Amino acid sequence: MIPGFKRVIIGRPMKSNELGEEKLNKLKALAVLSSDALSSVAYGTEQILLVLVTMGAVALWYSLPISLAVLGLLTILILSYRQTIFAYPAGGGAYIVAKDNFGTSIGLVAGGSLLVDYILTVAVSTSAATxxxxSAFPVLHDHRVLIALLMIVSVTVLNLRGITESATILMYPVYLFVAAIFLLIIGGGFQWIAGNVHAQTPVYGVAVPGITLFLLLRAFSSGCSALTGVEAVSNAIPNFRNPAPRNAALTLIMMGLILGVMFTGISLLAYAYGIAPNPKETVVSQIASAVFGRGVIYYFIQAVTALILFLAANTAFAAFPLLAFMLAKDRFMPNMFMVRGDRLGFSNGIIFLGVLSSVLVISFGGETENLIPLYALGVFIPFTLSQGGMMKRWVTNKPAGWLTPFILNTIGMLTTLTICLIFLITKFTHVWTIFIFLPIVIFIFRKINGHYKDLAEELRLDVTTEKPQPKGSVIVIPVAGISQVVKNTISYAQSLSDDIVAVYVAFSEEEKKKMGEKWEQWNPGVRLIILRSHYRSIIKPLFKFIDTVEWKKAETDHVTVMIPQFITKRWWHNLLHNQTSFFLRAYLFARQDVKIATVPYRLKK
Incomplete structure (x- = not known):
């Protein structure tokens, strides 16, 4: 039943040699890896206005120069990450760049920040889509958490079906969103130029009493949330078709151009139509309503905006498993993140991301505004480390023409570092948790790495000198009575060793006598030891017996506890039986001097 359900949801298993078919062309890659960055158009301008409106509507004109500054930073980041793509064609983005140039510790800071950021990406995207x-259907406002969770489940299942299939599905809503925003910009711009807009627009350049550099920097840092997701292309180069670096670089440039035009257009329209932030209606919704009215086009724009915000989470689902794979390959995350699933994707990373982002949405109650500052800071820390790592690379290697890219990366590093500091100073109450999350994540990385190092050292074998040493074998069979299950286990044990002893734990003298008589009558050719338990415990008497040496022929013998177990035909039948064999195995696993084997007997009815 479960395998059949899995096939319906996930699809048929794919052969390993089909991996080449799971690579993306530029058109599909733009949809998968740019959905996060492009979707930030829906809330980037709004985040600027939310800060400025605290000084009154007259201050909203500052959104234009701030948007221009954000556009300049976007240009720097696109050009910088284009260089990163060609310098590190294996992917990994900030983690690989920082580790290669600054060492493992700094690399883990970048990698940890990115992992936290990808979790936040899913939470923010689904919350923003909600x-x-x-905004279009206010009656659903109280169900925002449930809606966001349903979105996360949907996008998780979509990605478990494979990156190519998810990309094929994603193409349409992503390009519909781009078309919808361009339609909004063209329509709104035409009405503005034609003089059909009669909104009260704040006068551009008018002095605003009480405005401070601190507040403007805070608004700028909030607007930089529109740049989240820019690094995703450089992280996921292995997902591109060959030549992967060239295709990734072209995709990055296309994404930058589309994002820049859409973000600038929305900021201009927000100013032209005198839009102020509204807690119950997004800025894009207000612009669309002002331009087209609440008709078919308005609901089309809202629908594709909600869809792209929902699918923006897919960028994280494309990048998180790949980054987790690289960290696992370096022994900083569990090996399970290196395993490809039935559809050749890193399924464990996809599921892990879905679960953690769901927990985050529930914890924050689906409030986008509470998540965005932490989300943006998680992006700009890797941005800064990546730019700094590239600076060091240019200075160290000094290839031909290195000075120009070095200057570009220096400008990028100083800008993103400044934004990090602005976030820390202006929004400390929102981002302080990163000082808890990040050290914990890095501590976990280190503990995992330490375990793998200890494991490798302990399991290392010198194949030239260390050979297996033959030993005797003593098999202990705990029995609960005389049955087909016990017969099956004894038969198997006799094929492995001549030194076998069965052990029965009796709770009364009468039970002890009766079992002894029945065993003697059956006479299976195996000695039975009957233990008396005064406290109705099977485990303790058995452990005491194992600790004795009367039945050990030599200290060098292997001691194997062979547990008989019947397997029920239907899963619910298990609920009707004591799980003695399960608990027995659980206790015995703690013993270093005992080997454990389970001999199943499958019931037919």
Whole structure:
């Protein structure tokens, strides 16, 4: 039943040699890896206005120069990450760049920040998509957490079906969103130029009493949330078709151009139409309503905006498993993140991301505004480390023409570092948790790495000198009575060793006598030891027996506890039986001097 359900949801298993077919062309890669960055258009301008409106509507004109500054930073980041793609064609982004140039510790800071950021990406995207839905349908406002969780489950299942299939599905809503925003910009711009807009627009350049550099920097840092997801292309180069670096670089440039035009257009329209942030209606919704009214086009724009915000989480689902794979390959994350699933994707990373982002949405109650500052800081820490790592690479290697890219990376590093500091100073109450999350994540990385090092050292074998030493074997069979299950286990044990002893734990003298008589009558050719338990415990008497040496022929013998177990035909039948064999195995696993074997007997009815 479960395998059949899995096939319906996930699809048929794919052969390993089909991996080449799971690579992305530029058109599909733009949809998968740019959905996060492009979707930030839906809330980037709004985040700037939310800060500025605290000084009154007259201050909203500052959104234009701030948007221009964000556009300049976007240009720097696109050009910088284009260099990173060609310098590190194996992917990994900030983690690989920082580790290669600054060492493992700094690399883990970048990798940990990115992992936290990808979890936040899913939470922010689905929360923002919920906001778009509730803007159009306010009656759903109280169900935002449930809606966001349903979105996370949907995108998780979509990615478990494989990156190519998810990309094919994603192409349409992503390009529909781009078309919808361009339609909004063209329509709104035409009405503005034609003089059909009569909104009260704040006068550009007018002095605002009480405005401070601190507040402007805070608004700028909030607007930089529109740049989240820019690094995803450089992280996921292995997902591209060959030549992968060239295709990734072209995809990055296309993404930058589309994002820049859409973000600038929305900021201009917000100013032209005198839009102020509204807690129950997004800025994009207000612009669309002002331009087209609440008709078919308005609901089309809201629908594709909600869809792209929902699918923006897919960028994280494309990048998180790949980064987790690289960290696992370096022994900083569990080996399970290196395993490809039925559809050749890193399924464990996909499921892990879905679960953690769901927990985050529940914890924050689906409030996008509470998540965005932490989310943006998680992006700009890797941005800064990546730019700094590239600076060091240019200075160290000094290839031909290195000075220009070095200057570009220096400008990028100083800018992103400044934004990190602005976030820390202006929004400390929102981002302080990163000082808890990040050290914990890095501590976990170190503990995992330490375990793998200890394991490798302990399991290392010198194949030239160390050979297996032959030993005797003593098999102990705990029995609960005389049955087909016990017969099956004894038969198997007799094929392995001549030194076998069965052990029965009796709770009364009468039970002890009766079992002894029945065993003697059956006479299976195996000695039976009957232990008396005064406290109705099977485990303790058995352990005491194992600790004795009367039945050990030599200290060098292997001691194997062979546990008989019947396997029920239907899963619910297990609920009707004591799980003695399960608990027995659980206790015996703690013993270093005992080997454990389970001999199953499958019931037919």
């Amino acid at each position: 906001d778009a839905i509730t």
